[in-house]
Amino acid sequence: MKQQPPSANRVFIADDQPEVLDLLADKLRSRGKVVEAFPSGARLTERLAVDDDGVELVVLDLDFGAGEPDGIEALRRIKEQWPDMPVIILTGKGSVDAAVDAVQQGAADFIEKDLYVEDKLELSMEKVERMLQVLKENTRLKAENEELGRDNVFYRTELGKRYRIVSVSPQIQSILEQVEQMASIPRPVLVTGERGVGKELIAAALHFGGDRAKRPFVTLNCASVSENLLSSELFGHEKGAFTGAIETRRGRFENADGGTLFLDEVGNTPVEFQKNVLRVIEYQEFERIGGTRTIKVDVRVVAATNADLDKEIEEGRFRADLYDRLRFTEIQLPALRERSGDIRPLVEFFSRELSREVPSISHREFSGEAIAAMEFYPWPGNVRELKFAVERALCVAREERVGVGDLPPEVRGGDFGNQMSGGTFDEHMAAVEGGLLSRALSAAGNSQKEAASILGLTYDRFRHLLRKHGAIGGS
Known part of the structure; x- marks a missing residue:
């Protein structure tokens, strides 16, 4: 089955009236679209089967005259092979019932051909573009979920049988006993230790060893994200929230809903950012950047740092209340x-x-x-x-x-x-x-x-x- 390509700007139109084709094609070109016109639905679907790259919309007449398959037949073929392709149906007077039937079979909208057909197409295009935006967001979220699934497979593989943490040290064995004890308790854990000691493996063990094992395990290295993007990365943002925010985007907290969020290098974050993290840990709610809707989540936070947080608190670079909240349990990993x-x-x-x-x-x-x-x-x-x-x-x-x-x-x-x-x-x-x-x-x-x-x-x-x-x- 063919899928709609991610690129855009091409529109296919099929109508047996040349004047309607010219009128609508000019309107679409004024919106920056690349238009291909066809005298029948059959010709349109043949062309689509050969080259569907970047086709974002089909505009399809219902009636192509005697001897030609009607628009409903073309619509069925399109929906069988390109299920996500938006289709706008054109209908003459007295064909509204047939147009409604087309919508029930998957058409995005229908337009009655009259003196106002250009304006109606404009409104219908706006509706379809909103649909395309939702489709694009759903595609992105699906890709994110697949990536999270791959991450979960990686950590299951990385931990292998039990936790796959190789050690004969009594210190590590004691830590693993602590991990098993805390794995299913939905409270924050702070993992401390030098760089490279395996803090992320302990975070993964806490997740996959507990009740949330089949839910997302999401990670964020706070040190790898610039300060001005940290909040957006963690909480998400609404379209237009700042320069470059061209679409609404979910953050790591939303992606981790029901599972575990691992915040690595949390000691390197700005104090204002820490205040927002504290609120989510305490109340399990937040707003996206630029948004007003409060989003509720169920996320277990595991944080890690190689910084001396007591010293950071003394020097005003880390919030004492966040430190207290994170270390419901603190796991200190020894150096190699x-x-x-x-x-x-x-x-x-x-x-x-x-x-x-x-x-x-x-x-x-x-x-x-x-x-x-x-x-x-x-x-x-x-x-x-x-x-x-x-x-x-x-x-x-x-x-x-x-x-x-x-x-x-x-x-x-x-x-x-x-x-x-x-x-x-x-x-x-x-x-x-x-x-x-x-x-x-x-x-x-x-x-x-x-x-x-x-x-x-x-x-x-x-x-x-x-x-x-x-x-x-x-x-």
Whole structure:
């Protein structure tokens, strides 16, 4: 079945009276339309079947004289193949009943041919253009909904079985228990942590692990939108609300109705914008920019930031009342350097994921030296940076195992790489091992049991390594 093309400006007219064709064609051309005229409905539909590109309207007479199919037959053919195509019916005196029948069969309007036919066409065109605007908006909304559906499929895939958050860290396991506890509670959640730690995955887990899993999961990175467009992006706008607002547009809150809205980098938003967000969270209502109609929604908000909101509040850049409202529950994600025991399973996971995504890149193991270098590196970009490093290494590696030389320079260099100028492999590995023990103890507040847990080691194994490096101490 053919669909109406999205482009516009072409109009097809069919009438058996040349003077009517000329009159209406001139009127339509004065409105900027490209007009093609036909002496019968059959000729019009034949042409439409060959070239329907940009045809936005058909004007069709009801009666083409003896031996020709009537306009109703042409209308049926058009509606079968182009169901969204607007059709205006032309009718002579005494044919109003037939015209009404045509409208019931899908015609957009009908015009009686008389002395005022030009003016009637003008009014009918205005009506049809309003219909086209609604159709265009519906098409856009359908595309948005399809995009939201694709996003939901992506997050279901990304989370996979359960949440697909790869970790052996007790800290992350505790967070996942917190996620399960909060998933079906329709209250805001604030997710904090450095860039790249996986805040969006936690937001998705909160959505897909709860009662709203089959409803939209909509995201907005507040830092990626200019301040003057943030409100429009979130709340939508009415046509003519500002320069460039050529059509009414729904915002993210409307798109997320019944589901979850994830506001990433919420700490970077203007204070005035924060006030409007607070109102929607509290009352679940808002108005589009330039609009007066209050729109009610049911949206669960999950917000994320890597900013120090306490400091932002002190300096007047973040509203304390919004902060209080968002952190009904606060989930703090640890940096990757604080859970280096997760690096090995994450490397394995990303390697297998890339080989599935790109069959020409086979899954390969990383050498002990490469893993040690990655465990030593502080990962300022956290899991996101690790994923990039693993994928890059797999793409450039030429050996069966990925070596330290295949890693990005900053990972194989830095503190670890600078130590490679002399000494044996065992000496370098001992230095790396000692550094890992020291960092784990520091992260655990000098608690050996906690440090052992961070590194994924048994307590006895951890104590043995401390003795080996002459670093017994702590609790």
